Amino acid sequence: MFKKILIANRGEIACRVIKTAQRMGIATVAVYSDADRNALHVKMADEAVHIGPPQANRSYIVIDKIMDAVKQTGAEAVHPGYGFLSENPKFAEALEAAGVAFIGPPKGAITSMGDKITSKKIAQEAGVSTVPGHMGLIADADEAIEISGQIGYPVMLKASAGGGGKGMRIAWDESEVREGFQASKNEAKASFGDDRMFIEKFVTQPRHIEIQILCDKHGNGVYLGERECSIQRRNQKVVEEAPSPFLDPETRKAMGEQSLALAHAVGYASAGTVEFIVDGDRNFYFLEMNTRLQVEHPVTELITGVDLVEHMIRVAYGETLSFGQDDVTLNGWAMESRLYAEDPYRGFLPSIGRLTRYRPPAETPEYQPGVVPSAPVVRNDTGVFEGGEISMYYDPMIAKLCTWGPDRAAAIEGMRNALDGFEVEGIGHNLPFLSAVMDHPKFVAGKMTTAFIEEEFPDGFNGVDLAEVHLKRIAAACAAMHRVAEIRRTRVSGRMDNHERKVGADWVVTLGGHRFEATIDADRDGADVTIDGEILRCESLWTPGDMLARIAVSGEVIVLKVSKISQGFRIRTRGADLKVNVRTPRQAELAALMPEKLPPDTSKLLLCPMPGLIVRVDVAEGDEVQEGQALAVVEAMKMENILRAEKRGVVSKVNAAAGDSLAVDDVILEFE
Structure with missing residues (x-):
């Protein structure tokens, strides 16, 4: 077995990998940017190497810097986590050339599945059900509009190299295609260094259900059931569970077998996930294959008793899977709630700052991945600590709270109690919204689609009115x-x-x-x-x-x-x-006799809703604007946010320009 591995990532996933490596007796190496000098994953690892400035494109996704860290420490293998370099075939190739094991799939599988257009063609050839769409790359917005009209609205604009909801938009008409196409290209370029786009039909009333697979280098593979990931906001998963309350055994088996067929078609070896859209009649369509560990992998570990990180390491070392498909059983039910540094009362906008209080509910001490639970479990995968900073440079997710119970109702009740007992102060966070989801009748009944948040909270989240x-x-x-x-x-x-x-x-x-x-x-x-x-x-x-x-x-x-x-x-x-x-x-x-204090009037101001960077200002002094018109674009935590006019007006003053860094409630525009 490997003596030392390097984790080319940060935050909760780096901490997660370190825990399993330490349990296996493997020494660990962390890498960190200036912003992460005091991060939890740095404290947990046996060694740590500084790799540059806070920006990911100057540190965590610079292959040469990671390779230097590998060379400095003598690490024999690298686990990439998710995001960053996890699905970059050039990184896998660089490791291979240096004689260092990549704890992930072969570079050929990453290349084939990392491009959504290529992966869809391979999936079709492997007999996997796919969504209708345009398989070629899209040159510009005009071509995107033409193709969308041929496919039929609504359509999904997607970055070819995308993932995690970045570079993805739903368009219901020509104007949304034109506007969304450029915004998606910009996000894709910033997140992946690749702005190629493609278009496919958007399936209405969809559920997002994915299959976890695990394959070794000797031709063996298993699927470990499914995860329901339909509670999403802006295509970013918020709540996941395993198994799905919607699938029946026959559909699960068909999806699992097709997922393995796709994996074998590309010579896959490691943990991976095949994502599907499933309609109301349980017809399922291939979306993409993630050639890495998923954020939501803990719920699969909870219902199967399989430590996915451990098996990724063993597969990378060349070991054969120690179990087969007949050995896989799904036990009980697991929930995962993603704690994000975002304020649900301000349209879920990113929030940064110091965690003045961070007290997660107590984890179940006897539980560890690789063991099937026999009693209710609370698990919290996190990469932060009380007093630590939430940075504007990285993804806003700061923890994954998981619960397990013998059935779905027990898992939900466990999550309700765990969320109520989770103390976070100092930043905006989505704990209130997660609690609202757990009590929502549609969610409790298991009757949700990917449009759940949009349909049930059309005016945003304003808290819960208790009975x-x-x-x-x-x-x-x-x-x-x-x-x-x-x-x-x-x-x-x-x-x-x-x-x-x-x-x-x-x-x-x-x-x-x-x-x-x-x-x-x-x-x-x-x-x-x-x-x-x-x-x-x-x-x-x-x-x-x-x-x-x-x-x-x-x-x-x-x-x-x-x-x-x-x-x-x-x-x-x-x-x-x-x-x-x-x-x-x-x-x-x-x-009762005291007058009510009224909030200040900000109706004639455009305020910056989050800490971020002004990408552009689309209006000038003296311009007349219409309701819904784009006024400015603010980038925060790798996402572009378009700020629009709430009503007609005339711009009297512009207080910000492209490149300015603003704090919450800084004034961008003033109106007459």
Whole structure:
């Protein structure tokens, strides 16, 4: 077995590979840019080599720099993770020339499957079902419009060398093709150094389901079931699960066998994923093959007990697969939620900064990849730590929270509780949205498509409106917490010896547009809170200052993220963000007379919605703009974001130009 491997990546996937390598007794080498000098993967590895500036195209994807690190450390093999150089055949070729093993497939398979046009032709020849589309490269927007009209709208514009949603757009008419074509080319060029595009028919009511395969160098291969990846935003996966709630055994078998046929057609050896679009009648169509480890591989590991990273290493070393297709069984259900550094309340725009608080839920200590779970599991694959920085230079995903249960309902419930217990402060993040998905009726029923987010959140995400019964439980919990905090306050003040007489029993709790009158009868073990004649028993070990409260309310445990505010708390739970005021009846009476504070008027300003780089400004002073017109383009975390006019107006001042780096809410344009 290899004595030392280098991980040519960063973040959570580098940490993930290091964990398995260390368990196998293999020494590890990390590489890092200036931005990652203090990163978690650097701390975890046995050695670390600096490879350049923060920009990926000057560090992580510069082959010569990675090869220098390999030479310096004497690494015998390189694991590329995903993204960066993982699907670059030139990198695999450079390693081969240096006599260093590539922990991935042969370069020929990468070349064949890395180009979406070539891979589609090979898939057709191998008997794999494919989506109708234009197989040739597209020269310009005019040709794209002509081809789209021939295929029939809607169409998908895709970067030939793309992946991870980069360089991909859905177009429903000519104008969207023209605009999306250039934006997709720009994204593809920035992300992959290759701006070639192609077009295919967009399948309506689609589900995104993929098959995990594993092949060795001796002609053996297995498929390890499927993953459902239909919860997507801008073609970027957000929630994944295994198995799919939609497939039947016959469709699973057909998809798995076709995936292996494709793998054998290109001499594949390593872990890989074949992605399909599946329609409502379980017809499936080949999308692409990812010749690398997928982001969502943990859910497959959880239901199969197979450590994919370990087997990738063993295959690269030349070992034969230790099991066959008949040995593969799918056990229970697994969920994965991707924690992104993006603000769902601001249109999911990227967020950067310091993690002032990062406390994931406790992982199941006895679980490790390669073992089939026998009890509920929580797993969190991450590459960050409290106090660390979230950089603008890399992908916004900072962790993958996974849960396993004996069935889908148990896995979802485990995820709900894990999300509620995940504490993140200092940056915008999508935890509230992930919680909302877990409680959404369509998701719970397994009736989702890739249009789930677009259809269910057409106006964006504005938080969750909890049912009154749940608000009542939160009100009771907050009343009980407020009483504890008040007792603490009177003890600290020292103004009365008998603090019980200081704290009253009657309170008014307001939250989420509701008003509850609460009466508290406390004892040594908890408190009975009476609301609307109903007695809610509250028991908890919460103490003032704790930012996470687990409270049993009439026997049902609720998990609350707690921040102190004047006369109450800011409470976050189940996707809701609530201002909860707990007041005496007299305080509540006076508060009702206070005028409401109005937010500042920014209707005549175009504000930068995220930290980023101005790619271009499309208007000038004095220009009249129309509703929906593109005003400027901001690049952040490798994605271009088009800022549009919300209404008609005249530009009075331009405050930014191409190349400027802006912070959140910096003024780009002013209007008359």
